[in-house]
Amino acid sequence: MSQDIQHHDMPKDAPDPGLHDPLAESFPATSEGRALFWIAVAFSVFQIATAAHLIDLSSQIVRAVHVGFLTLLGFPLLAALRKTSRNVKVLAWAMALAGVAVALYQWWEYTPLILRAGDPLPRDIVFGIVALATVFATAWSLMGPALPIIAGTFLAYCFFGQHLPAPLDHRGYDFAQVIDHMAYGTEGIYGIPTYVSSSYIFLFILFGSFLERAGMIRLFTDVSLGLVGHRQGGAAKVAVFSSGLMGTISGSGVANVVTTGQFTIPLMKSFGYRPAFAGGVESTASMGGQLMPPVMGAVAFIMAETLGVEYIEVVQAALIPAILYFASAFWMVHLEAGRHGLRGMAKADLPSPMRALKENWYLILPLAVLVYLLFSGFTPLFAGTIGLAMTVMLILGGSIALGLPAGVIRVLFWIGLGAIAAAFFEFGILPVAVAIAALIGWNALSNGGRATLALCRDSLADGAKTALPVGIACALVGIIIGTMTLTGAANTFGQFIVHVGDKSLILSLILTMITCIVLGMGIPTIPNYIITSSIAGPALLALGVPLIVSHMFVFYFGILADLTPPVALACFAAAPIARESGLKISMEAIKIAAAGFVIPFMAVYTPALMLQDGGPLAEAIGFAPAVAYIVAKTVLAIGLWGTAVIGWLGRPLGWPLRVLAALAAITLIAALPMTDEAGFVLAAIFAGLIWRGHAPEPA
Secondary structure (H helix, E strand, C coil), rough: CCCHHHCCCCCCCCCCHCCCCCCCCCCCCCCCHHHHHHHHHHHHHHHHHCCCCCCCHHHHHHHHHHHHHHHHHHHHHHHCCCCCCCCHHHHHHHHHHHHHHHHHHHHHCCCHHHHCCCCCHHHHHHHHHHCCCCCCCCHHHHCCHHHHHHHHHHHHHHHHHHHHHCCCCCCCCHHHHHHHHHHHCCCCCCCCCHHHHHHHHHHHHHHHHHHHHHHHHHHHHHHHHHHCCCCCCCHHHHHHHHHHHCCCCCCCCHHHHHHHHHHHHHHHHHHHCCCHHHHHHHHHHHHHHHHHHCHHHHHHHHHHHHHCCHHHHHHEEEHHHHHHHHHHHHHHHHHHHHHHHCCCCCCCCCCHHHHHHHHHHHHHHHHHHHHHHHHHCCCCCHHHHHHHHHHHHHHHHHHHHHHCCCCCCHHHHHHHHHHHHHHHHHCHHHHHHEEEHHHHHHHCCCCHHHHHHHHHHHHHHHHHHHHHHHHHHHHHHHHHHHHHHHHHHHHHHHHHHHHHHHHHHHHHHHHHHHHHHHHHHHHHHHHHHHHHHHHHHHHHHHHCCCHHHHHHHHHHEEEHHHHCCCHHHHHHHHHHCCCHHHHHHHHHHHHHHHHHHHHHHHHHHHHHHCCCCCCCHHHCHHHHHHHHHHHHEEEEEEHHHHHHCECCCCCCCHHHHHHHHHHHHHHHCCCCCCHHHHHHHHHHHHHHHHHHCCCCCCC
């Protein structure tokens, strides 16, 4: 790789990502920091052991210990990273130990708590209050006030909602009943979100952490540079391509911005892209990572669990919209590059994608196996366990293989490891666990092996640290779900949406979209999805929207909230890297992500876009033709919208042509009688005028 490309790999003036993510920094190099580091390692080891059934505990105990670890690690780590005063650190450790006490109480009293469910003892109430207080405080510390305030409002509704006017009131619940409902059982903080966090999500975060440390980011970047870096606007296309690939293992939008963005944003700026546009490209592409299977920001697993459907059904619904989202971003940067005459990088300076794959092909294997297992109908827990075990075996085995003679011995070594990995399907986790233990022992005998073990240890700690905000958000959002199950609050809002939808489905969709975006301004994607799908999902289903489509609708707009002013978290994370206003970046991101705003609406009226049955088009022409038609129409609408926004298609376009392209795109998107026909006519007129004026130049 050339010196020029290396220069952009870590800009000297790059900002500290901790400005936007308080957990982005490493563990402090103090005795306290080392203690927290090993707590994080223990957290990951516990989660792996329970997922692999090396330790068999009831689901309720696993959830309680999971939340206990979150509070034990979250409070002191944040206090240490923020370099707070001694008194604050003492308070942080006190809160952490209180969270641990709750987990131990739930474990010790597991059977008695079941026997006296609904009739709690005074000490149960005390521990329940402590559980709620520690979860609220941890969430406030890690994510700010927005989600705790929303959850607190719902909790207050349980206590005082009987005093509200109809139809907002409920019958009233006493204090002990509310605490028992929220702090014990599987309805409140230990509900489905915490179950998914303590099993699927944590495993997949660890999976991504191991792959990143093993060099997957470098592989994705080299492949992206080699494939599209030399094309028109290649620097921006690298950002779109690499962020899409990163989404397959990470799916965390803001994390993508502060990792790939450190490289791609300065690279785009150095090749002539405006700072706001460069930041907008990276923000749009990084948030799109949450739409890209197989991980999808972990929402795919929560959605499958909530809906009671196979994971493959969720991925099937997400696949075409995700591809269209990234195709739209790719098209927008291509047009912007053409408008400003931005050419690609010199091919001689770029890495070879084939060489990158030849050198690091083994990194693809765990991801390929993971995707195969998920698509074959295995549970995410099973697939995640296998994927993580394979990743660890490859990292440890790769270090050992370097010390073996090249040729037959190395080949036999890898065949042996492959046979042990395959033995999982026949004999369970035991042979894999024994093999990993043997690999650890072998690596401990050499300096290079010990360095590899340190990498694995660091991956365990980083994975636990990364899981903190996700896990605590899942616990806190359980209070909102618990309020809905206790009081039936979701029915009130749902009935309102249904009432509006009886008059106009589009108004109901717009109302739901606004709710998702407003909530998403202050809370992460996962709790946003859980809240809005619980409220709006059943209402949209009652209006005839297919189940998965209604949930994907709220999921999309929860993601796009991170691009939407005034908060636009992903854009403000990109702002110091791009050295531009977050609001300006947000406005560019909205233009680039236009497809993300229209695809959910189009899918509601034509579910074939998400490969779902139903809708008048599929009934009229058949399912397969309907899929082909709606995809072609969406691609055409995206293409027209891009030319209208950027104002270039082989040559600069004047306002009359841009307005014509926008009208054609809008009519193709609208689901009204004759709008498709009008859209195709306008598109044909636009194409004719472009051809008459000047045929587009080849890229």
